[in-house]
Amino acid sequence: MTNISLQSLIENLNKNDESESLIYRKSLSTTVDLAKVWVNRPKPTDSITSSDGPDTFYFIKNNENSYVAAVYDMKKDLHWFVLPEYRGKGHLTNAMKDTILPHLFLSRQEQRITIDAGQIDFNFNASERVALNLGFSPKNDTEYFLSKDGYSTYNTDFQKTVGFSEDRIQELRKQINYLSRSLWAIQTEVEMKLGKTDYSGDLTDLVSEVRSHTWKLEDAWWQSKDVNN
Numbered sequence: 001m002t003n004i005s006l007q008s009l010i011e012n013l014n015k016n017d018e019s020e021s022l023i024y025r026k027s028l029s030t031t032v033d034l035a036k037v038w039v040n041r042p043k044p045t046d047s048i049t050s051s052d053g054p055d056t057f058y059f060i061k062n063n064e065n066s067y068v069a070a071v072y073d074m075k076k077d078l079h080w081f082v083l084p085e086y087r088g089k090g091h092l093t094n095a096m097k098d099t100i101l102p103h104l105f106l107s108r109q110e111q112r113i114t115i116d117a118g119q120i121d122f123n124f125n126a127s128e129r130v131a132l133n134l135g136f137s138p139k140n141d142t143e144y145f146l147s148k149d150g151y152s153t154y155n156t157d158f159q160k161t162v163g164f165s166e167d168r169i170q171e172l173r174k175q176i177n178y179l180s181r182s183l184w185a186i187q188t189e190v191e192m193k194l195g196k197t198d199y200s201g202d203l204t205d206l207v208s209e210v211r212s213h214t215w216k217l218e219d220a221w222w223q224s225k226d227v228n229n
Contacts (some may be wrong), residue, residue, distance in 0.1 A: 001039075001055075003123075006070045006081035009037065013059060013067045025059065028158045031091075032099040033059045058103075060095040062086065071100055078113045080127070093130050101134065103158065105148040116142045161224075169221050173214045180211035 012018065022038035036054040060069040060082075068086040072079040082092050104111055113136060115127045128144075135151060136144035164172075187203035194200065 001072055001079060003081050005039070006072065006079070007083065009039075009057070010059070010067045010070050010081075010083060022054075024054075026159075026161055028058075028103055029095075029099045031061050032095050033061070034103065035059055058095070058100045060091050062089075062091060069095070071096070073104070075108075076112055078111065080130075087126065093133055096130070096134055099158070101146070101151060105151060108148070110145060110147045111136075113144050113146075114142050115144060163224055164221055169218060173217055176210065176214050176217065180207055180214075183207045183210060 009021065009023075012021070013023065020039075020041065022041055023035055024037075025033040025035040028034050035057045037057050038054050040052065056073040058071040058073065059067050060071070062068050069080065069082040069092050071092075080092055080096075101111070113131055115124060115131060131144045134146065136146045138144050183203065184207045187200060187207055190203060191197075191200040
């Protein structure tokens, strides 16, 4: 993912424009949102060989609740970007130190980051300075590492999941119902063209399973409300 792509994601979030991407967020702190992002919305015309799913991001906000930076979590590497007008103000360093690294270290023992002067040119010095301030150690000219054991900030006091409104739950139930009925239409066509086979029976079972999630989702929502209250 390029800096231009990250900048576009941040700017679209600030404009509440999710026409191209699907972005599902939850707050970890007052300044950091964890997000799962479908950079390209699923479409009926997508190739059946496409395995692309959501990517993991951290979006960083300032005190005015505007998004100013993003960190793309590629598991074995991180790619961060700060909007030009907000650079040098500590937004990235503070968010990484207080929230993002502690959250990453809940699921890994070490974090690697690549900072290549040949790829990020004028941002190289700033990125390297952030990495070193956070405790990353250079392994070679481009790779820097930070271990969980060598990290002193172990904040795990992340904000609780907010959950859904009842209206949104009902919208999602309708979407699940639509998907089940679309599968049912496919099952009907398969049965009419190929006859009643083991496969048409599997599709029938799948239709029932998907449809059952219209009420399973609602049950899960009520259970989460009981836990959080």
